[in-house]
Amino acid sequence: MVAVAQKQIPEAGIMGILNARKDRFGTLSKAPLKYPDLFLFKIPGRTAYVIHQPEMVQHILQRNMLNYQKDQGYKVLALLLGNGLITNADNDSWRKQRKLLQPPFHRESLTNMCRIAVESVEELLKVWKTKEGAEINFTHDMAWLTIDIVCKTLFTSDVSNEQIQMVWRNLNFLNEAATKMASNPWHLPWKWPVPRYVKGRKYIAELNDMIYGIMKRRRQQSNPPNDLLQILLEARYDDGTPMSDEQIRDEVMTVFVAGHETTVNALSWTWYLLKKNPACEKKLFEENKRFAQANPTFADVAQMKYGWCVMNEAMRVYPPVPVIGRAVVTDEEVCGYHLKKNCSTIINIAGLHHHPAHWENPAQFNPERFLNFDLKGDNRFVFMPFGAGPRICIGNNFAMLEMQIINAMLSSRVEMELTSKEIEPEPLITLKPGNGVMVRIKQVEVR
Numbered sequence: 001m002v003a004v005a006q007k008q009i010p011e012a013g014i015m016g017i018l019n020a021r022k023d024r025f026g027t028l029s030k031a032p033l034k035y036p037d038l039f040l041f042k043i044p045g046r047t048a049y050v051i052h053q054p055e056m057v058q059h060i061l062q063r064n065m066l067n068y069q070k071d072q073g074y075k076v077l078a079l080l081l082g083n084g085l086i087t088n089a090d091n092d093s094w095r096k097q098r099k100l101l102q103p104p105f106h107r108e109s110l111t112n113m114c115r116i117a118v119e120s121v122e123e124l125l126k127v128w129k130t131k132e133g134a135e136i137n138f139t140h141d142m143a144w145l146t147i148d149i150v151c152k153t154l155f156t157s158d159v160s161n162e163q164i165q166m167v168w169r170n171l172n173f174l175n176e177a178a179t180k181m182a183s184n185p186w187h188l189p190w191k192w193p194v195p196r197y198v199k200g201r202k203y204i205a206e207l208n209d210m211i212y213g214i215m216k217r218r219r220q221q222s223n224p225p226n227d228l229l230q231i232l233l234e235a236r237y238d239d240g241t242p243m244s245d246e247q248i249r250d251e252v253m254t255v256f257v258a259g260h261e262t263t264v265n266a267l268s269w270t271w272y273l274l275k276k277n278p279a280c281e282k283k284l285f286e287e288n289k290r291f292a293q294a295n296p297t298f299a300d301v302a303q304m305k306y307g308w309c310v311m312n313e314a315m316r317v318y319p320p321v322p323v324i325g326r327a328v329v330t331d332e333e334v335c336g337y338h339l340k341k342n343c344s345t346i347i348n349i350a351g352l353h354h355h356p357a358h359w360e361n362p363a364q365f366n367p368e369r370f371l372n373f374d375l376k377g378d379n380r381f382v383f384m385p386f387g388a389g390p391r392i393c394i395g396n397n398f399a400m401l402e403m404q405i406i407n408a409m410l411s412s413r414v415e416m417e418l419t420s421k422e423i424e425p426e427p428l429i430t431l432k433p434g435n436g437v438m439v440r441i442k443q444v445e446v447r
């Protein structure tokens with residue numbers, strides 16, 4: 001057998017590290033120009049391979065996924081989510097759990113969510129009508145809207161407006177606290193009496209009380225609604241046993257956290273990009289103008305071809321989850337590169353989405369490029385806003401349907417102008433649009 005020479009992994013020097021501190025998104029998205037496959041990033045306490053080569057990504061997330069475990073960022077999330085689907089690091093119990101949770105997230109099971117999304121947008125439009133002429137933080141309002149939708153999809157009317165308000169406040173705080181901890185390898189232990197942690201623990205306790213309280217009342221109901229909570233309560237593993245209350249709590253929190261900021265960021269970036277590209281906004285309006293008369297339904301979403309392209313292109317340019325991390329379990333050779341045990345692999349989704357080998361003019365917002373783009377086959381590891389491989393986002397249909405409905409209603413019934421200037425992307429766990437996308441509401445059609 002002929003020995004294949006091991007390939008050298010280029011290392012980002014001190015300048016690279018300083019640049020990355022100043023402009024993390026620019027560093028990630030432009031990395032393929034300098035390092036076509038990967039580079040090594042070393043800071044005290046952490047050595048990471050930043051990878052944007054599709055075959056290597058496929059190897060890590062699919063072919064040999066057992067050699068790559070969820071990294072320290074997920075340990076921080078576990079403080080909040082317990083052992084929910086996204087944080088579960090044990091392959092056997094994760095498989096069992098994924099099989100159980102998959103059915104309610106199939107596209108066809110999400111018709112109820114689409115109806116709820118329409119109702120929640122209607123409510124938002126009524127509020128916006130009173131704000132015509134005023135400037136609003138679009139990102140802030142999308143956060144409120146998507147919390148409203150997810151709470152009602154989970155609990156129907158068993159959740160009050162005050163509780164939705166509490167979920168919104170607590171999640172915003174907890175997301176920020178978790179992000180700060182995950183991005184600082186030297187953070188203080190969570191059990192310590194740090195004021196931010198004390199508040200965080202109190203907020204988690206409030207969310208737990210709400211979830212357990214709704215579950216308890218639900219068990220006493222003779223005619224329960226057929227919502228996501230009910231599906232979780234009635235789900236059975238292969239041996240016929242149900243999930244424990246604690247497991248259901250962890251999955252509900254996971255849906256809250258995994259699906260919230262990601263969707264809000266995706267919607268915010270989409271409208272920022274549409275406002276910067278009026279010809280695209282006009283095309284989206286042409287596709288959706290009929291919804292000024294009658295609201296979209298689940299069935300209509302399949303016809304929203306351009307809206308689908310717009311969402312994908314926005315998530316290509318600004319991936320809501322810019323990187324995903326895994327730790328190497330044992331040394332191995334991948335595509336000629338030697339990856340060492342205990343180091344991190346950072347799957348650079350931002351780099352893949354801007355890689356000049358796969359995209360023409362990658363910085364340009366051009367939804368048409370998705371008209372003939374096949375999401376299957378090898379492209380799964382070139383374009384992957386929802387991750388890839390067996391641990392791909394379970395909520396991807398939920399998110400796409402929800403966002404397409406929201407966009408269709410906004411484009412057909414709201415006139416707004418962008419008042420934010422250039423927005424700097426802030427890549428922490430998710431890719432936030434700075435302090436939010438600011439718009440002025442000009443005109444809103446209400447019913």
Ligand code: HEM
Nearest residue numbers: 086258259262263266320321324386387391393394395399
């Ligand atoms: C635009 C919106 C969203 C984006 C961009 C997104 C992105 C992602 C990504 C990249 C992963 C893979 C993480 C990894 O491999 O380490 C993931 C996993 C996951 N997402 Fe999403 N997500 C979105 C919306 C949602 C929604 C709406 C839900 C729930 C309703 C959800 C629930 C989950 C869960 C439970 C996992 C873990 C799956 C597993 O490990 O089996 N996500 N998501």
